[in-house]
Amino acid sequence: MEKDGFLKAAQDAARKAGKKLKEGIRSSTHVYYKGQLDLVTDLDKQSQNTVFNHLSSCFPGHDFLAEEGLSREKGAEYRWIIDPLDGTTNYAHKFPIFCVSIALAHKEELELGVVFDPLREEMFEAVKGKGAFLNGKKIGVSSVSYLDKSLVATGFPYDLRESEVNNINHFNNFLLRVQAIRRCGSAALDLCYVACGRFDGFWELKLKPWDVAAGILMVREAGGKVSDFRGGPWNLYGSQFLSSNGLIHGEMIEVLQKERE
Numbered sequence: 001m002e003k004d005g006f007l008k009a010a011q012d013a014a015r016k017a018g019k020k021l022k023e024g025i026r027s028s029t030h031v032y033y034k035g036q037l038d039l040v041t042d043l044d045k046q047s048q049n050t051v052f053n054h055l056s057s058c059f060p061g062h063d064f065l066a067e068e069g070l071s072r073e074k075g076a077e078y079r080w081i082i083d084p085l086d087g088t089t090n091y092a093h094k095f096p097i098f099c100v101s102i103a104l105a106h107k108e109e110l111e112l113g114v115v116f117d118p119l120r121e122e123m124f125e126a127v128k129g130k131g132a133f134l135n136g137k138k139i140g141v142s143s144v145s146y147l148d149k150s151l152v153a154t155g156f157p158y159d160l161r162e163s164e165v166n167n168i169n170h171f172n173n174f175l176l177r178v179q180a181i182r183r184c185g186s187a188a189l190d191l192c193y194v195a196c197g198r199f200d201g202f203w204e205l206k207l208k209p210w211d212v213a214a215g216i217l218m219v220r221e222a223g224g225k226v227s228d229f230r231g232g233p234w235n236l237y238g239s240q241f242l243s244s245n246g247l248i249h250g251e252m253i254e255v256l257q258k259e260r261e
Contacts, residue, residue, distance in 0.1 A: 006104055007127060010080075010114040013054040014100045017047040017084055018118030025094055025119075041092055047084035047100060055080055055102075067210045079105050083210040086115075087186035101188035103213035108236075113214030115188045124192040124218055132195050132221040141224040141245035142197035147255070150200035150248050153182045153190040157206040167205050173255050187241075191215025194243050195222035201244035201252050203229070209236045219243045229256040 024043040048066055056064070056072075059080075064072040066082035080102065085091055087098030096119050103113045115124040124139075126132040132139050144150050152174060156167050174181055182199070184190055187207055193199040195218040213236060216226050225246040226234045231253045234241060244252055 007112055007114070007125060009055060009058045010102045010104065010112065011116075011123060011125065013051045014102055014114050014116035014123070015118075016054060017050040017100045018116045020050055021047055021085060021091070021098065021100070022118040025091060025096075041085070041088060043091065044085045044088055048082065051082050051084055051100065051102060065209065067208065077107050081105060081210050081213040083188060086188040086211065087184075090185045095185070097184050097186055097189065099186055099189050101210065101214045103210075103217065105213070105236075110213060110217045110236075113217040115192050115214050115218065117189065124195065124214075126195075126214075126218045126221040128217065128221070130221070132218045134192075134196055139196040139222050141194060141219070141222050142200050143247070144200045144245060145247040147177050147248045147251035148179065150178050151180050151182065151198075152178050152201040152203070152252070153184060153193065153199045154202065155183060155185065155187055155190070155204045155207075169258075170203065170256055173258050177251070177255055187211040188215045191243055192218050194224055194245065195219045197245070201242075201248055203240075203242045203252065203256065205241075206239050207241055212236070212241055216241075216243070225249045227253075229253065 021043055048070060052070060061076055063074055063076045063079035064070055065079060083101040085098060086101050091098045099115050099117045101115045104111045112127045122134060124134050154171060187204055190202045192215055194202050219226055224243055226243045228234055228238060228240040229242055242252060
């Protein structure tokens with residue numbers, strides 16, 4: 001199947017799951033704790049089942065990796081990487097920032113990404129080599145070239161109470177260097193917002209492949225830059241993710257290297 005077929009299947013799956021999430025946020029949500037701060041809702045699992053059932057019916061030979069305990073490894077060249085509800089804590093509190101994130105990798109190389117925000121009806125999409133789009137219109141990163149004029153975003157790991165590697169020092173350092181920082185609670189949307197110019201940069205620690213796979217491709221296809229905190233190659237399974245419009249990337253690295261972790 002051509003990439004257009006993969007993309008349509010991902011969009012259809014995201015819309016189906018998004019509809020379920022949009023309906024579910026109006027009702028009572030059952031919350032379960034995986035850790036002191038790490039939680040999951042019944043809608044995480046329902047959304048994941050929706051995405052998996054749709055994509056596995058379209059591509060029964062593909063592998064799958066998703067947040068809520070889903071891992072199907074058949075040794076296929078293609079693997080879907082899914083976050084059925086990115087922004088679970090927001091969702092549990094009915095804070096309206098969350099999304100469905102779906103990426104497809106071919107031999108570990110990201111080929112396409114879809115991030116759907118069902119409340120705003122925003123469908124971000126990117127296909128390797130074809131650019132990034134929001135609701136069908138091409139998007140690009142911002143033109144802000146100085147860190148002190150930038151709006152950046154970040155997040156904090158779930159183990160911040162137990163681990164000294166918790167991003168607090170970086171957050172404090174950036175506070176003194178940028179125009180403002182936002183902490184929205186959805187890494188996938190943060191990356192999409194870098195891709196469309198709403199944010200100028202984003203950094204975070206200890207993210208998982210399903211948190212960033214679709215968003216990383218979105219930033220790259222929108223003309224941005226992605227690396228680790230030292231400016232080296234990003235790793236989908238790594239613990240450091242830095243993305244920007246490219247123009248402030250060097251300055252962000254300088255801040256991140258003030259206190260090495």
